[in-house]
Amino acid sequence: MSLNLNTLLPPVMLIVSNVFMTFAWYGHLKYKSSPLLIAILASWGIAFMEYCLAVPANRMGSEVYSTAQLKTMQEVITLAVFSGFSVLWLKEAITVNHVIGFALIACGAAFVFRA
Template sequence: MTGDAARLWPIVLLIGSNIFMTFAWYGHLKHKGAALWAVILVSWLIALPEYLLAVPANRIGSNVYSAAQLKGMQEIITLSVFAVFSITYLGQRITIDHAIGFALIAAGAFFLFRA
């Protein structure tokens, strides 16, 4: 895979993987009455598709991005997915402090792609 597809597919796959992982890690917070063993089992089942997307994303992405760039991209995607999830699924709001913290992480990613 070369060209634009090699640059785009890792992003698409990482977005998909982060949606699954966010539900695996944080979805259970909406169901605090569920037994912990059940939450762990369901979380592991949700995490499996995450790995099925994340591993190819990084393998394909390593042809056009450095490992540091892939990790920076992952963090920005994670924060973006989490912000939407937090607002829409958990009903929590993002405060100005959260936004500033996310922006500082995004600024760090900027330097990873600057070179």
């Protein structure tokens, strides 16, 4: 697989879309005193931006990657983005067990990309 815009753009778009989705799903946890309906509506708005990136990323990515590879890529991106989000936004610690668990998932993901 040669590196070109079709191979690089989908993962970049998936990273950005995942930042939006992580905020949509978990960002409101920093504001637990706000009404739940406000959290839901804000999350929907943020999630819309995620879909505007994820759908085209998967459409373009399917020209270069298998759907299993795209899904695996998304899961590894999710763990990486969520780890940073937990520490930076929610001020939660990442434990050794988290790191080991995420590393094992990443090792499993590597098998999906083996030729």
